Amino acid sequence: MADREMRCDVIQPSNATLPRRVSYSQMSLYNQCGLKYFFSYLVGFKEPPTAALAGGSITHEVIENLYKEPAEARTMQRAIDLLREHGQRILTKPEYASFADDNIMKQSVREAVENLFKLEEPTELVVLPEHLEMNVDVTINGVHFFGQVDRYTDSDKKRVADYKTGKSPGRFVEDKLTQPFLYALAFKEQHGIDVDEVELIYLNARERVTREVKPALLTKVGEELAEMRAGSEKDIAASTWTAKLHKLCDWCAYKPVCPANNMDAPQPGTEASEAQLLTIGKVFKK
Numbered sequence: 001m002a003d004r005e006m007r008c009d010v011i012q013p014s015n016a017t018l019p020r021r022v023s024y025s026q027m028s029l030y031n032q033c034g035l036k037y038f039f040s041y042l043v044g045f046k047e048p049p050t051a052a053l054a055g056g057s058i059t060h061e062v063i064e065n066l067y068k069e070p071a072e073a074r075t076m077q078r079a080i081d082l083l084r085e086h087g088q089r090i091l092t093k094p095e096y097a098s099f100a101d102d103n104i105m106k107q108s109v110r111e112a113v114e115n116l117f118k119l120e121e122p123t124e125l126v127v128l129p130e131h132l133e134m135n136v137d138v139t140i141n142g143v144h145f146f147g148q149v150d151r152y153t154d155s156d157k158k159r160v161a162d163y164k165t166g167k168s169p170g171r172f173v174e175d176k177l178t179q180p181f182l183y184a185l186a187f188k189e190q191h192g193i194d195v196d197e198v199e200l201i202y203l204n205a206r207e208r209v210t211r212e213v214k215p216a217l218l219t220k221v222g223e224e225l226a227e228m229r230a231g232s233e234k235d236i237a238a239s240t241w242t243a244k245l246h247k248l249c250d251w252c253a254y255k256p257v258c259p260a261n262n263m264d265a266p267q268p269g270t271e272a273s274e275a276q277l278l279t280i281g282k283v284f285k286k
């Protein structure tokens, strides 16, 4: 929830278009702040990868590969071997190479992998290899939605699960559940599967959040997706985006050029705005 909102007129690139498909991260960013979405998806600024992103990527890779093993082989030792193998490989990628000596991140990944065994018994989980990292790509309420589901299981209940690294969601947990509920809706629309339950597995926080899927909840997230798309279509047509001031502004790379935070900021989308942002060096443009 924003503390204050301000509509900001911007200069859009002449060929600016909205992304053809909408992901949960796009929707979440737009709802957090329309102006930030404008800088990211219309102008094309990117924030450099973080250690947390590198760690999350390694953790997901290890768990995906662990669950591709036959059930009896999914031991802690096998997980640690996979961590060595995939950790080294991922940390040689150009975007993550600067974190190769980040021992705090490595320790956090190790804890996340070890905690998986405290949250569930991997040798007992029934999961098909094709149900890991499943792509969804489907039109919902006229919006082309896409994403990747970490895991789908259907041995007791039909369940969509997503692993999370980092801290506990605390009081924001219901907001975080929008993502798996959207995936459950996508499963229904794309595969005709009625998911019974969604689950978020917070590895580092050693927390598991599960919720029953109810039709009204799916209707709600489907409507939120359509509202986000309609809102962004209106914003691009008007060349005006909503800056939403809140606590997270302190961590926003665009704060120095955000008119809602700085009355002297150049108009977003102008050469002056771009030059200032690139000089500060917290974002880059591909």
Ligand code: SF4
Residues within 6 Å of the ligand: 032, 033, 034, 035, 036, 243, 244, 245, 246, 248, 249, 250, 252, 253, 254, 255, 258, 259, 260, 261
């Ligand atoms: S500083 Fe806050 S209001 Fe400004 S773009 Fe960033 S998130 Fe939006």
